[in-house]
Amino acid sequence: MVEINRNVSNIKVLGYATKAVGQPLEPFTYKQPKIDTHDVLVSVTHCGLCHTDIHAINNYYGITTFPFVPGHEIVGYVSAVGSAVSGLKEGDRVGIGWQGRSCMKCEWCLQGEEQLCMDIVSSGTWVPYGGFSTSVCVDSRFAYPIPDTMPSEVAAVLMCAGITVYSPLRSYSAQQGKKIGIIGVGGLGHLALQFAHALNYEVTAISSSPDKKEQALAFGADHFIVSNNQASMQRAMFSFDLLLFTAHGKIKWEVLLNTLKKNGELILTGFPDIVFNSTDLVAHQLTITGSFLGNRVTMREMLSFAQEHSIVPKVELMPMTKVNEAIRKVKENKARYRIVLYNDIEKVGL
Ligand SMILES: [Zn+2]
Numbered sequence: 001m002v003e004i005n006r007n008v009s010n011i012k013v014l015g016y017a018t019k020a021v022g023q024p025l026e027p028f029t030y031k032q033p034k035i036d037t038h039d040v041l042v043s044v045t046h047c048g049l050c051h052t053d054i055h056a057i058n059n060y061y062g063i064t065t066f067p068f069v070p071g072h073e074i075v076g077y078v079s080a081v082g083s084a085v086s087g088l089k090e091g092d093r094v095g096i097g098w099q100g101r102s103c104m105k106c107e108w109c110l111q112g113e114e115q116l117c118m119d120i121v122s123s124g125t126w127v128p129y130g131g132f133s134t135s136v137c138v139d140s141r142f143a144y145p146i147p148d149t150m151p152s153e154v155a156a157v158l159m160c161a162g163i164t165v166y167s168p169l170r171s172y173s174a175q176q177g178k179k180i181g182i183i184g185v186g187g188l189g190h191l192a193l194q195f196a197h198a199l200n201y202e203v204t205a206i207s208s209s210p211d212k213k214e215q216a217l218a219f220g221a222d223h224f225i226v227s228n229n230q231a232s233m234q235r236a237m238f239s240f241d242l243l244l245f246t247a248h249g250k251i252k253w254e255v256l257l258n259t260l261k262k263n264g265e266l267i268l269t270g271f272p273d274i275v276f277n278s279t280d281l282v283a284h285q286l287t288i289t290g291s292f293l294g295n296r297v298t299m300r301e302m303l304s305f306a307q308e309h310s311i312v313p314k315v316e317l318m319p320m321t322k323v324n325e326a327i328r329k330v331k332e333n334k335a336r337y338r339i340v341l342y343n344d345i346e347k348v349g350l
């Protein structure tokens, strides 16, 4: 156990915050939050930029409080531990995802499904402030040791994008050779293709960009379909046991649902607007379901699975002091495939 100075409230954290809905991030200095008994303080070295950060800046979910410091794909080093922390010590390299704590007592937490915690709104890593900063304070039970040889920028992306696709793929993969269609070959999709291939699915990448074909096949897809090519989508009717939706753009939902076999399931990992006629849904006994992050056990499993199967996100590294430029790139859909910010705040200043 490392003794820490509890009188830390005068220590300042440097970060980037948006002060109001939709505004660019600005330098922001705040008092370091109190380290509770189960908490760890983590010095941030890397933080990925996720679409959810941009949604939250725009208060899309209606739960953002301002000033808001985004950032929930964090890798860094433990710099202080609370008195009840076990299994982590100062200097350990850890990853932290969207969820930085949970109530640990609701029915979902007690079942080990912490991502469904009834108090999920206050469980976000960005409460009170997130990873676009010099340090974050989270519950140590949501800080995951990173395999020694895994680069920090790789681990950062796995903490949110990785678990988001691994968790549903893992829970549906009981039958070997299940046919899956993965919609979107972007930040989430390119990881989903790699995980699905490693989990022995027969994988079809479905994308609106024909020029993604070569890369989709390299990521592990067995087949490729252009989503707005009507003839190809029609040829794929009744093809898939599962569809995993990871995209952001518009799609013809009825055409997509028609590619599912009877009793098939569409799993949403993002938050698309869906409009469709329910006739086929009922007549073919289809299911539309959602998947949110993953629990703590799955998070640890995902990290070792990714390490074992050499699953590596394609990352573009940018300095954290260029966070607004990075956000612009993601908004313009120019990130290939995921941007991770390395922390240069202390070196460069704000
Ligand atoms: Zn995310």
Ligand SMILES: [Zn+2]
Binding pocket: 102, 103, 104, 105, 106, 107, 108, 109, 110, 114, 116, 117, 118, 119
């Ligand atoms: Zn709970």
